Amino acid sequence: MEVGFDYTRSLGPTLSAFMTGLVGGRILGSRSGGQVHVPPLEYDPVTLQPTAELVEVSDVGTVVSWSWMAQPLPGQPLSTPFAWALIRLDGADTPLLHAIDAPLESMHTGMRVQAHWADSRVGSIRDIACFLRVDHELTAMFDDVSAHQLHDQSMTVTPIHLSYTHTASPEESRYLRALAEGRIIGQRCPMCRKVYVPPRGACPTDGVPTTDDVELPDVGTITTFCIVNVPFPGQRTKPPYVHAAVLLDGADIPFSHLVLGCPASDVRMGMRVRAVWKPREQWTTSPQNIDHFEPAGEPDADYETYAEHL
């Protein structure tokens, strides 16, 4: 599964100045207690006062330490093998972490490197594309600073995208495989005899393994629900929709599903509903094989039959 968001990072005065400097091809550090920190610290590490003084340092520096990235990963500064390095820029006392584009055999502690500026700069540490050996031909050095917009960078966008492989437990696997066959599987706790759907492998009340599979019908009762009218980023079902807790007959815990087939205003607690399955050829190992639940056309369940599930 994919999870991602373009985070909007408020920078505050010190880091805003740093990012604004990068757009202009300048690197700023903070001065405190006779030391210059790059990137600048927001608060003096000794006095804990907000940083008062920013100073420009050189975009040329010395490698303090490094390690080799033989197989770059997607999203890293370079797609060819490169070095991650701690670089102490001239005029700074603390090293900056960045990438160096140089052959492995040329890499050494003490080597002199210079920032290679990105063509398009937006107020991000990536405005420095990477560092290059100083003997290397440097076109970016003669870049015209005025060509870049010099407005204050009070915010930077940090896209973060994660890709997960979800490993299903044995119980989840049986549940999902049964769904692919149009069946719903739950599990019964050997101690309290409660039936859980989806099955969990352990009873949350008794803490014992649940081993007995129980096949459940695709009809049940709406215990409670809400009507979602709010749109939001990443939403996968278009509002308005009825998000209901459906207690399948024979189960002891409701599960969440969508209710269609009648106006949302007609949905009520105690309403009897039946699963509407997608066409068989669309079935996969997913609860979405059940497209939604719809009114079963039966009289409502008595409140007492589901009151303990609220």
Place this chain on the structure above:
Amino acid sequence: MKQQAAVIGVGQTHHATKRADVSMAGLCREAIDRAMRDADVGWADIDAVVLGKAPDLFEGVMMPELYMAESIGAAGKPLLRVHTAGSVGGATGIVAASLIQSGVHSRVLAVAFEKQSESNAMWALSIRPPFEMPLGAGAGGYFAPHIRAYIRRSGAPVHIGAMVAVKDRRNGALNEYAHLRQPDITLESVQASPMLWDPVRYDETCPSSDGACAIVLASADAVQGRTAAWVKATAMRTEPTMFSGKDHVNPRAGREAAEALWRQAGITDPLAQIDTAEIYVPFSWYEPMWLENLGFAEPGHGWRLTEVGDTAIGGSLPINPSGGVMCSNPIGASGLLRFGEAAMQVMGRAGEHQVEGARNALGHAYGGGSQYFSMWVVSSER
């Protein structure tokens, strides 16, 4: 032998939808600097720092306490991170208090924050494993069905949710730090606001806020004559988010935490003995629900206290005189704000929203799917 702990300073930010002027560290420092001024202490006085915030997915920074360590004055000192979802602010206060009660430290700084504007909480709270239906709709989508169940169980009239919203938003207008300050809000305007997660309306819902709260706690010896809010009792309880027979309306963990809290504080009749309470009410209907869960009212009767005005400032048990979560919700900080506001009340430092003569106050928070509960009682008397 347990040492007594007391709050000697409280600070908070001006809460807002987006505090674009500060970084996360800057946001925390705004609250910390106010708390330390309020407590009249310097950095050398602080022995340890405890930081709380809700899920890291909200800001997309894993373990922000690492990068903020020097900014929040933790360099060279113990720094603990607390993580109990929405209740985390309360748990942060309790962890800080326990570091003093145990005799380990004399003065501890507790700080909690959220910078919700860095992402979108509804997105962050609606990510589910692939074997569940993609129906999640943030906290509102989770809690609205339980509010419907409360209304059905208690027979509460539908205007109770709107009454709480009006009270809290007007209280917020008395609080200079509140995100929403709405002195002119009315029952009619709340009831005319859009239905977001039926039965919950827009104006019956908390805002999404950037904000932080900090408190300075001290041992009895370190109070040194300062005005203090003495910690009389603390309690935390947890239960599974989902299990067969879970009472979502009146969760067992909350009930048992409250019973333990009252017992520890020597309180036999909370309604009579507590002067004001700051409780975690992100949706207005949770005021009557938690009044019952906390033992201020019998099950099914919490709404009656709201309806007759007992929970308004000037009533017998003012609830959320600060405006509460309904006015400011920097999630991770919201619990510590409840704990800190309770302390401000018994210290007589709540300004325009001060409850006259408040001596004993409750701070309360909950989090997850009504899974974590944390609460404390503070008193003006040692």
